[in-house]
Amino acid sequence: MLEEHYYWVELFLEECSIQLSEYENNRDLLNKNILERHLDDLMYLVDKSKDITALQALVVLILQVGARLPNNLKKKVLRSLNWIEDDNKYHWSPYVINIRKRHLEDFKNKILNHKTSLKAFLLNLKIFYDKDLKHSIIGVEQLNSFIKEKKCAHINYINLDTCGLMSIPKIITKFPNLTSLSLDNNYLTSLPDFIDNLCNLKKLYLMNNRIEYISPNIGCLSNLERIYLSYNQIKTLPLSLRYLTNLRQLYLDNNNLKDVPDIFNNLKLSYFNLRNNPIMKIPDSLKELPNLKGIYSNFN
Numbered sequence: 001m002l003e004e005h006y007y008w009v010e011l012f013l014e015e016c017s018i019q020l021s022e023y024e025n026n027r028d029l030l031n032k033n034i035l036e037r038h039l040d041d042l043m044y045l046v047d048k049s050k051d052i053t054a055l056q057a058l059v060v061l062i063l064q065v066g067a068r069l070p071n072n073l074k075k076k077v078l079r080s081l082n083w084i085e086d087d088n089k090y091h092w093s094p095y096v097i098n099i100r101k102r103h104l105e106d107f108k109n110k111i112l113n114h115k116t117s118l119k120a121f122l123l124n125l126k127i128f129y130d131k132d133l134k135h136s137i138i139g140v141e142q143l144n145s146f147i148k149e150k151k152c153a154h155i156n157y158i159n160l161d162t163c164g165l166m167s168i169p170k171i172i173t174k175f176p177n178l179t180s181l182s183l184d185n186n187y188l189t190s191l192p193d194f195i196d197n198l199c200n201l202k203k204l205y206l207m208n209n210r211i212e213y214i215s216p217n218i219g220c221l222s223n224l225e226r227i228y229l230s231y232n233q234i235k236t237l238p239l240s241l242r243y244l245t246n247l248r249q250l251y252l253d254n255n256n257l258k259d260v261p262d263i264f265n266n267l268k269l270s271y272f273n274l275r276n277n278p279i280m281k282i283p284d285s286l287k288e289l290p291n292l293k294g295i296y297s298n299f300n
Contacts, residue, residue, distance in 0.1 A: 008049075008057035012042050025275050026254065027064075027231070032117065035067045043073065052080045056107075063110055063120040074111060081108050098130035102138070121162050121185040121208070132157070139163060147171050161185050161205075173197040184208055184228075196220035207231055207251070219243040230254050230273070239263055248291075252277065264289060273297075 010020040016038050018029050046054045059077045062069050081104050106123040114120060127136060136157040137143050146152060157180040158172060165186040178198055182205035189210050196217035203226045211232040219240025226249040234255040242263040253275040262283040269289050274297040286295055
């Protein structure tokens with residue numbers, strides 16, 4: 001979303017008696033029932049504003065909570081997502097046009113396939129320039145195509161967000177130079193043992209899944225710098241995390257952690273998010289890390 005979208009999201013949340021700062025820490029504060037209860041008022045704000053970004057921001061929230069999408073709203077937002085070549089409103093750089101078009105196409109598909117009570121999340125490519133697409137795989141169909149054609153060596157980024165996956169495809173291990181892997185917004189329940197084959201991995205995105213189990217083999221990924229595990233069902237952490245000596249950022253907010261092992265002495269962590277977990281105590285080793293700028297937890 002653009003900055004203008006976030007402005008409207010904040011207004012819509014306030015209309016639902018939710019503060020943006022609280023929502024950013026816990027997305028579950030907004031659900032289908034709450035949004036539908038305020039939907040008429042929110043649509044009134046959109047109509048009054050005559051702002052396309054307000055319209056789009058409201059539909060994003062509807063998709064994320066699985067709320068009812070009125071037909072008139074659906075038609076309006078689909079019209080707003082047509083790419084206009086001579087539209088200079090945002091002065092798009094030629095380097096980002098293809099990225100922007102891909103986001104718009106994904107947004108359209110999510111709207112057309114929307115069903116009430118089923119949550120849907122927009123694709124977050126996590127890349128900013130179309131030249132990066134040459135070294136990337138987006139979606140399961142493209143993944144299978146590259147495997148079939150044996151075009152694996154030059155790929156360093158795979159994005160399988162919102163693909164309805166129940167497990168991580170083992171074929172990702174056929175990409176020896178993979179440095180970034182994103183599997184946000186799926187139905188994964190575990191991080192499997194074969195993850196240790198991705199020895200060059202630096203960024204791992206697994207947010208908003210159903211993960212309960214993390215294989216101890218994650219400790220073999222010595223190049224990992226960032227791990228995103230927010231909004232899962234993790235109860236325990238493997239002790240092998242102690243071997244991730246290049247780890248800078250670890251996101252574990254909104255899980256079921258009751259205890260965090262005291263294993264962080266040798267890590268280079270600068271950011272650690274533990275918010276919204278039933279943790280009783282923060283490990284002493286975390287408090288002593290020289291590069292740690294902040295531990296974000298319910299104790300702060």
